[in-house]
Amino acid sequence: MSSALQEQPHEEVAESKSGYAVIAPGHTFASVTDKIASIVLRKRTPFGWFIGVAIGFMIVQMLMLALTWLLLRGTGIWGINVPVGWGFAIINFVWWIGIGHAGTLISAILLLFRQDWRTSINRFAEAMTLFAVACAGIFPLMHTGRPWLAYWMFPYPNTMGLWPQFRSPLIWDVFAVSTYASVSAMFWFVGLIPDLATFRDRAKNRFVRMIYGLGAMGWRGSARHWHRYETAYLILAGLSTPLVLSVHTIVSFDFAVSIVPGWHATIFPPYFVAGAIYAGFAMVLTLLIPIRKFYGLEDFITMRHIHNCAKVMLATGLIVFYGYVMEAFFGWYSANTYERYMIYNRMTGPYAFVYWLLIMCNGVVPQLLWSYRVRENLLALFGIAMVVNVGMWLERFVIVVTSLHRDYLPSSWGNYMPTIWDWATFVGTIGLFITLIFVFLRLLPMISIFEVRTLLPEAQVREETMPTTTTVAPAPAAGD
Amino acid sequence: MTNEDLLQNDDRPIYGLMAEFDTPTEVVNGARRAHDAGYRQMDAFSPFPIHELTEAVGAKKTRLPLLVFFGGLVGCVGGFLMQAYMMAVDYPLNVGGRPLVSIPSFIPVTFECTVLLAATTAVVSMIVLNGLPRPYHPVFNVPRFDLASRNRFFLLIESTDPKFNRDETRLFLRSLNSREVSDVDY
Structure with a gap:
């Protein structure tokens, strides 16, 4: 493997076919199973895990504090006011939802395209999706001001005789995000069933076996069951693919359907979807690079995966950057006073530094990914992924704040500054995310074991030249 | 329990007979030959989906x-x-x-x-x-069946099959180059 790289150290060619495999050579069904299962089914929890959870859990306490204060005092503790009524809540909501999208892309879209490198990272990415959506959901819920009445957004027969307003993108969003969360959770659970059966069969402790056995629901790997299972899994992938595109499209409708300069743009849906995948892959790399090292999973999450994630990031990053260029172009080409002023103000106004930082983070820095050597360097990749995480957050800040803070009438202009409670809530959800990821790593298989088995060469059925009916001599016994 | 232990009390009703294989190719060939030999009430178990196996056990298209x-x-x-x-x-x-x-x-x-x-x-x-959730199933009585979720492949011929004959079927399953053939108790 490495010799091929030394011969062609330059770009693309070296790695695409002859370079890194999706799984290190020398593995068997048993070794794959035991390695992945041992991360969970071991007696001793690694010390580093406790440190990670402790840090995450401490930050969750800050989230709890911030939310409690919010419920006591109302959204006035945040920096939002007229004209910037959306602020951090919507910035963070869009940021988190976007991060989730990479999980569905990896698990569903790459499955349909038969990309075998998705196999060892899809479980983890789907978990990331679920936790990111959970973090995202907190923000609009709290932003309603009276979250205990949030169920009013669902159409249920009520004594007020009222229904939700279905012509509003905000109600579309309720349906899109709740559908997305439900379907992602089902997809994830279906993927887990055979692996939970493996855990049930491998666990030594009776209680542990019962818990995983409950989840596995008596799965026994019957050929007939696998048939329905695969059919259902493929259909779910087929359904998730338009779903994931629809979710961020509808999130972008929250902006694009309004008539606010800077929001009312037809490019928003594709540009939001690309941005979501971009942010999601950045988060996948941010998490995978340390986790693969910490758990010694280099055999399953190979440099091939890392390279491919980086390439998807580069491609979607270019689409996003095209979106920024087009926004500026539309502003100028519209010949509309407000649109032109919006883009001018975005580049030179009070939040200009955020805009240029965004261009730096999302437009300039990711260009390093063109280089094969940068993609080989895990530290550099981790750094770039972090920069992109920040960049995508800044993008939503720019979209939400710079579009709102200059209203049509100069008398209603204002500025937006986040308060300490805004920051505490935002950082708090990062803590929640970290905690959930660590709990997941400890309790469930972070790599889909049964799908990794199919990657092994011996998983292929070798067809005999004269099949079945003729009297074939039995194949040579397998050495034991 | 070894086969010899199981052979001694041959009169107990059993759910079927199960052969264990090392590789996907062996279990698929085994299932095909069982089908050719006229067995229909059979099933196979594998740690990952195998398309050929689904066809070999004669599974119908799913609704x-x-x-x-x-x-x-x-x-x-x-x-x-x-x-x-x-x-x-x-x-x-x-x-x-x-x-x-x-x-x-x-x-x-x-x-x-x-x-x-x-x-x-x-x-x-x-x-x-798929008939799930189903916490109990006779196949789980086979001691080595927990390897079906790890690295082994199993072929089951159920006793309800008209062609099922305990001794003949056992000999047939042995002839498939299987590692081991076990009774599946109820």
């Missing part, structure tokens, strides 16, 4: 996609009619003079309802058609 289609259809029609009923019939709401049944505005929610119901149908039908 699942059809059910999903109907689930999606109900979601689509139901989602649209729900909005039309709420916005135009039960509480007509005029927003900026738009038509009461404003089709373009109703599409996003219609789409989400379609996907939600289709996906739920896919998951529920997969579980129900």
Whole structure:
């Protein structure tokens, strides 16, 4: 493997076919199973895990504090006011939802395209999706001001005789995000069933076996069951693919359907979807690079995966950057006073530094990914992924704040500054995310074991030249 | 328990006989030969999906996609009619003079309802058609069966098969180059 790289150290060619495999050579069904299962089914929890959870859990306490204060005092503790009524809540909501999208892309879209490198990272990415959506959901819920009445957004027969307003993108969003969360959770659970059966069969402790056995629901790997299972899994992938595109499209409708300069743009849906995948892959790399090292999973999450994630990031990053260029172009080409002023103000106004930082983070820095050597360097990749995480957050800040803070009438202009409670809530959800990821790593298989088995060469059925009916001599016994 | 132990009390009713294999190729060939030998009531177990194996045990095409289609259809029609009923019939709401049944505005929610119901149908039908949850099944009585979720492949011929004969079937399964043949107790 490495010799091929030394011969062609330059770009693309070296790695695409002859370079890194999706799984290190020398593995068997048993070794794959035991390695992945041992991360969970071991007696001793690694010390580093406790440190990670402790840090995450401490930050969750800050989230709890911030939310409690919010419920006591109302959204006035945040920096939002007229004209910037959306602020951090919507910035963070869009940021988190976007991060989730990479999980569905990896698990569903790459499955349909038969990309075998998705196999060892899809479980983890789907978990990331679920936790990111959970973090995202907190923000609009709290932003309603009276979250205990949030169920009013669902159409249920009520004594007020009222229904939700279905012509509003905000109600579309309720349906899109709740559908997305439900379907992602089902997809994830279906993927887990055979692996939970493996855990049930491998666990030594009776209680542990019962818990995983409950989840596995008596799965026994019957050929007939696998048939329905695969059919259902493929259909779910087929359904998730338009779903994931629809979710961020509808999130972008929250902006694009309004008539606010800077929001009312037809490019928003594709540009939001690309941005979501971009942010999601950045988060996948941010998490995978340390986790693969910490758990010694280099055999399953190979440099091939890392390279491919980086390439998807580069491609979607270019689409996003095209979106920024087009926004500026539309502003100028519209010949509309407000649109032109919006883009001018975005580049030179009070939040200009955020805009240029965004261009730096999302437009300039990711260009390093063109280089094969940068993609080989895990530290550099981790750094770039972090920069992109920040960049995508800044993008939503720019979209939400710079579009709102200059209203049509100069008398209603204002500025937006986040308060300490805004920051505490935002950082708090990062803590929640970290905690959930660590709990997941400890309790469930972070790599889909049964799908990794199919990657092994011996998983292929070798067809005999004269099949079945003729009297074939039995194949040579397998050495034991 | 070894085979010899099991052979001694031969009169107990059993669920079937199960052969263990090392590789996917062996179990697929075994299943094909069992099918050719006239066995129909059989099943195979593997730690990952094997398309050839599904065909070899004679599994029928699943109805699942059809059910999903109907689930999606109900979601689509139901989602649209729900909005039309709420916005135009039960509480007509005029927003900026738009038509009461404003089709373009109703599409996003219609789409989400379609996907939600289709996906739920896919998951529920997969579980129900597979007869899950089923915590107890006779195959779990085979001591080595826990390897079916790790690295071994099993072929089961059920005692309900008309051609099933305890001794002959056992000899047949042995002739398939299997590692071991076990009784599956009820």
